[in-house]
Amino acid sequence: MSAVSVIWTIAQATFRALLGRRRTILMGLLALVPVLVALLSRVAGDGVADDRAILDLLIIRTVLPLTALVFGTTALGSELDDGTGVALLTKPIPRWHIVLAKIVVAGIVTAVFTAVSAVVTGILLGTAGETLVAYVVGVIVGAFAYATAFVAVSVITTRALVVGLVYTLLWEGWLAGILPGTKSLSLREATLGVIDAVSPPAVVRDGLDLQGSLTLIVVVLVAGSVLGAMRLARYQVKGGD
């Protein structure tokens, strides 16, 4: 069997593990938040809601990173933590097969949850078709970048969830407001950069341009995958007796 079939086998098992009933419901509820806000603004609002501002805040700043954080750190990290990952580690397969399968699945699942949320929210807000396409493209690109980063972190530390939260909330959320330079290392800004390139906003914002965005995303995709695979190759199971 080829590498593809091994990666597919791991991916199938990962899909099944990630989409357990409880996690699916929780992440579904998270994805539902922007939809409910859009519904509220449509029903109770005066019809002048800034749809891009709402999509940026609720989809790109909230649902996308949090969904990627949960799926990215769980895809491989939880298996390493609870020991089910030993079944993967004791197989004659290159470690990058494992990491690649985990990143692809975490990216797909994150992209689907977030993109569906973005599309429904956008439709309710009356967002233009072109803008909506831009958000879907941005979400897909951002989902894979975040997922890669979080899968890699989950191989390096058992506290990947905390590291991811600190990065998302402090680095991307708080620090980017104080020190604009940190934006060049912000996946959120890179995602917004891609969206703005596909569908330029009325007012150009002060963030990463397309080139900077793509550079950061490619660096994260490559470095995250390589680092994850290298760290997994050196991964040692927790101490026994």
Add this chain to the structure above:
Amino acid sequence: MNETHETRQPGAAPMASPPDTAAPGLLAPPAPPAPPAAPGAFGIQLDHASRWYGNVVAVNDISFSLGPGVTGLLGPNGAGKTTILHMTAGLLAPSTGRVTIAGEIAWRNPSIYRRLGLVPEREAVPGHLTGRQYAEFNARLHRLPDPRAAAARALATVDLEAAADRTIGTYSKGMQQRAKIAGGLVHDPPILLLDEPFNGMDPRQRLHMIDLLRAMASEGRTILFSSHILEEVERLADSILVIYAGRLAAWGDFRQIRRLMTDRPRTIAIHSADDRKLATVLMPDESVAGVELGPAGLIVRTGDGERFARLLPKAARAAGVTIHEVLPIDESLERVFAYLVSR
């Protein structure tokens, strides 16, 4: 000490004690042994392997090599058995020394898993998969030509066919253990490592597993399993490695080590109708190293357990003393291990 190490080829009788000049069946590891001879395609070899976590030494300078047959890794909880198995399985790097599987370095070498199956103890099995899906998952990752057939075979081997299509989450602990074993042997490996394989199994399942592992060993496989229960090891293993506090306390033929354990000095509490009279008749015998009369009854220290066991009823009968209770008071496995280490 002269230590040569022996590895048998497939089909040969299981390895007995190392063929050297040491006390029968017993190797004292503290003296640095010479590097073991290269093992064959079915061999496990540890060469001065140590592993520590920070300041804590989990495994201390262990050397052995194993060929086909069943070897029990016996030691109390916390002795370092799991660390040895994890190092052997390439899941932990030795801090110093070398671990090889079939002649290949185990650490950072996924290709060893073609020949090695691991059945871990604590590691969970994914509860959302059925037994069959789990076995097939393992078979596919081994790139076996017919994963379904291999999974079915492994499930039949561990007697799990009836429950194969239920999710593992609904299994009893013993069934989960068997699902893990099915996953570990789905690729029919010549070397099998099992960490406390009998945990959670009922007596019938234990017997079945013992038969299974013996049958697998008779086909020429190298099987190393850990246990903290002497009786399990006694029923299954041909040879044993006794681990105590991270060190190899004894290594060799099970019966010989068992004899050493039996012959060690021991302390026995006796309650009788007349402890003082019994003490008087027991004392002259050479098997009795000391007696003590106290509120707990008569405490006897003996250097020859077997002889004393024969002496006691005879002496009591001759003296007309009725014995109410005979209680060995230092029989814990830890004490046995401590004794073996001190030799």
